[in-house]
Amino acid sequence: RDTYIEKQFGRLNDMQREAVFTTNGPLLILAGAGSGKTTVLVNRIANLIRFGSAHGSKWTPREVTEDDVKALRTAIMTGTDAPSWLDGMLRKDAVRSWNVMAITFTNKAAGELKERLRRMLGGEEGDEVFASTFHSACVRILRRWAEEIGYPRSFTIYDSDDSQRVMKTVYKELSVDDKFFPVKSAINQMSRWKDQLISPEEALKTPARDTKGALAAKVYAAYEKKLKEAGAFDFDDLIYQTVILLSEHEDVREFYQNKYKYLLVDEYQDTSVAQFRLVSLLTGPEKNICVVGDDDQSIYRFRGATIENILNFERIYKGTRTIRLEQNYRSTSNILNAANCVIQHNTERKGKTLWTKNGEGDKVQVYTAENEQDEASHIADVIGQHLKEGGHLADHAILYRMNAQSAPIESYFTRAGIPHKIVGGQRFNDRKEVKDIHSYMSIVANPRDDVRLRRIINEPARKIGATTIEVIADLAAQQGISMLDVISHADQYAKLSRAIAPLFKFWDIYQKLQESLETKTLDEFASDVIEITGYRAMLEADAAKGHEDAADRLQNLGQLVNNVKSYCDQHGEEASLEGYLEDIALISDIDSYNESADQVVLMTIHSAKGLEFPYVFLIGMEEGVFPSEMSKYSEADLEEERRLAYVGITRAKKELYISNSVTRMLYGRTQRNEPSRFLREIEPEYIEETRSPVLEQRSRLGGWGSGYGSDTVPGGASGYSGPSGWGRAASGHGSGYGSRSGYLNKEYNAPMSNSRGFGSDYAGRG
Ligand code: ATP
Numbered sequence: 001r002d003t004y005i006e007k008q009f010g011r012l013n014d015m016q017r018e019a020v021f022t023t024n025g026p027l028l029i030l031a032g033a034g035s036g037k038t039t040v041l042v043n044r045i046a047n048l049i050r051f052g053s054a055h056g057s058k059w060t061p062r063e064v065t066e067d068d069v070k071a072l073r074t075a076i077m078t079g080t081d082a083p084s085w086l087d088g089m090l091r092k093d094a095v096r097s098w099n100v101m102a103i104t105f106t107n108k109a110a111g112e113l114k115e116r117l118r119r120m121l122g123g124e125e126g127d128e129v130f131a132s133t134f135h136s137a138c139v140r141i142l143r144r145w146a147e148e149i150g151y152p153r154s155f156t157i158y159d160s161d162d163s164q165r166v167m168k169t170v171y172k173e174l175s176v177d178d179k180f181f182p183v184k185s186a187i188n189q190m191s192r193w194k195d196q197l198i199s200p201e202e203a204l205k206t207p208a209r210d211t212k213g214a215l216a217a218k219v220y221a222a223y224e225k226k227l228k229e230a231g232a233f234d235f236d237d238l239i240y241q242t243v244i245l246l247s248e249h250e251d252v253r254e255f256y257q258n259k260y261k262y263l264l265v266d267e268y269q270d271t272s273v274a275q276f277r278l279v280s281l282l283t284g285p286e287k288n289i290c291v292v293g294d295d296d297q298s299i300y301r302f303r304g305a306t307i308e309n310i311l312n313f314e315r316i317y318k319g320t321r322t323i324r325l326e327q328n329y330r331s332t333s334n335i336l337n338a339a340n341c342v343i344q345h346n347t348e349r350k351g352k353t354l355w356t357k358n359g360e361g362d363k364v365q366v367y368t369a370e371n372e373q374d375e376a377s378h379i380a381d382v383i384g385q386h387l388k389e390g391g392h393l394a395d396h397a398i399l400y401r402m403n404a405q406s407a408p409i410e411s412y413f414t415r416a417g418i419p420h421k422i423v424g425g426q427r428f429n430d431r432k433e434v435k436d437i438h439s440y441m442s443i444v445a446n447p448r449d450d451v452r453l454r455r456i457i458n459e460p461a462r463k464i465g466a467t468t469i470e471v472i473a474d475l476a477a478q479q480g481i482s483m484l485d486v487i488s489h490a491d492q493y494a495k496l497s498r499a500i501a502p503l504f505k506f507w508d509i510y511q512k513l514q515e516s517l518e519t520k521t522l523d524e525f526a527s528d529v530i531e532i533t534g535y536r537a538m539l540e541a542d543a544a545k546g547h548e549d550a551a552d553r554l555q556n557l558g559q560l561v562n563n564v565k566s567y568c569d570q571h572g573e574e575a576s577l578e579g580y581l582e583d584i585a586l587i588s589d590i591d592s593y594n595e596s597a598d599q600v601v602l603m604t605i606h607s608a609k610g611l612e613f614p615y616v617f618l619i620g621m622e623e624g625v626f627p628s629e630m631s632k633y634s635e636a637d638l639e640e641e642r643r644l645a646y647v648g649i650t651r652a653k654k655e656l657y658i659s660n661s662v663t664r665m666l667y668g669r670t671q672r673n674e675p676s677r678f679l680r681e682i683e684p685e686y687i688e689e690t691r692s693p694v695l696e697q698r699s700r701l702g703g704w705g706s707g708y709g710s711d712t713v714p715g716g717a718s719g720y721s722g723p724s725g726w727g728r729a730a731s732g733h734g735s736g737y738g739s740r741s742g743y744l745n746k747e748y749n750a751p752m753s754n755s756r757g758f759g760s761d762y763a764g765r766g
């Protein structure tokens, strides 16, 4: 195994090796896409555990001669065995695997880290390294210490749907009008505040800019109170409350600082203020903190990530060693150059240029489609061709700006029988029947969870009406107890006298579920939930009545039980209801992506961060789609979109296909979009362009489009056929968009409620 590790070290370039062997003190690795940042992170952990913290810079002061060092260095560089006598000596300083914590953003990335560590260190040691996402790390901490900040250890984790339900209740109680200040805006504002570690008290104290701001602070405070009463955290709370816990409780803080002596953070450019604070609270006095990131790939500013965290690292951690990597190992030079071209247009960046020895490769293939179906069919053709040549489906990823863009590809692929997997979108755990059953399971785990209780108290229908539910909620609030407490003593409240029978029936169901949990295995319990609550009977009755989706829903519940079973198989003795619920709460989009199956992967660029694929299709490269409509009014937003484009392009190893479409149906409207400015920013020498045969034919017949938007794009002249010269096909097209009026067909008559008002512009021309 050690030989294997050394072979891995031998593969590294000088700068990477320096980063790996810088074992102590603050370390910042700042480098572009595909330059081996994550690779360095994994190798660095392996080095710490295998060869210890003395390996590297602090090496010579030990009782080892120059020659010994040389011998070892040669061994490492050439990948041959290290002199065995050195072995024992080195291990004296070895870091124990459970002293290392590695944090990253997605579960997928965390899983990959674990897998690579297992490969390097072997199963046992590899598994002992705590590699996790920010959120899971916080859940783990809170499960142990939540009581210190007034929450139960068996807390529930609320997803965005639950949050909205809570907020709606708050609105009702405070008589806030959703039309005046939408619930979603309140939730967003609250989320920003938590990202910035602003408490409800502080938000209330800060003079608000307007009525809405004041309202936001008020509902924030009420919302937090509700969650605390319910013993629940939402996603932002997981981080925010852990920060509070660690800041306020020195003993807890010291516990973790002692436990995790080495801290490593991947994708550091996307950390928020709260995450930054969390990392610094976890960092012990030795400051063994290593962060890895790329300012050009910062794509979560809209969610509160702050690039300052990277820029300030050196200032905050004195004596930081900064290492830059410039060689890209992932992509061909055509792909890399295309990425460089695009990102160069950002002004707000620490300039760096990546290079590669991977060879030129094919040019970036740009395809202009007639519409989104044509785009889908073109992609299917390309993939089909690759398969004929012996390629694999799973080597292909289709990336897009917005989830909604997956729909046409999905429907085309389904019809064409191309196996594919959508990451994100409507997830299994978001389906109504699945959420309902999970809600039952949640209230058994946490009887204080009123939000989930409300969700299922009358699902299936059991004659517990909305009025009764409000009465129960009021009674609970008055006495400071949970709704379930009220239900269990329903006969003691005059106001509930008419609902006693159904409420007791519900209480009876609840007790049966509790008993089932205590006496049976977790998957049997899940089956019982479906039976005892009458959920299965309800769906079977629906199916008998001819409800089409009832059978699907029954099947989904079968799948749910299977999922519980496989959770149990994975966790053995440690399986618990809380653990299962935690798992599903933390599963993010990316996790439904199963790498072993041979399927084309569809996902947003945001989800693809840190991943790589031999063949990447970047679709919808159009103004108004990517960059998005919203971003076009702010330079900062545009730069974020451009970084996103950079992330998308740099996912590709061998070949990159970019497509744009002349018309696109999105959110039920047909839009006409010009090719994205990001496409135009790529130098023509790296591109090969083709157009849909239908477009070619049309332009031969009528010729239209030399003025393709050139007076609607900022910086007009460089429009589609502008001086940059890309877009061979655009040149020589007729006089104006409108001249295609001769080919008007149904599609062109479709309402063009393009939000940019381009519709009227196009219509008036030619
Ligand atoms: P991103 O910015 O996208 O997260 P990254 O900087 O983390 O990228 P990695 O994912 O670590 O880059 O590496 C990109 C690819 O290059 C991987 O396939 C990795 O195995 C390979 N690689 C990294 N370093 C080397 C090296 N020294 N020799 C050969 N291949 C390498």
Ligand code: MG
Pocket: 037, 038, 039, 266, 610
């Ligand atoms: Mg990476």
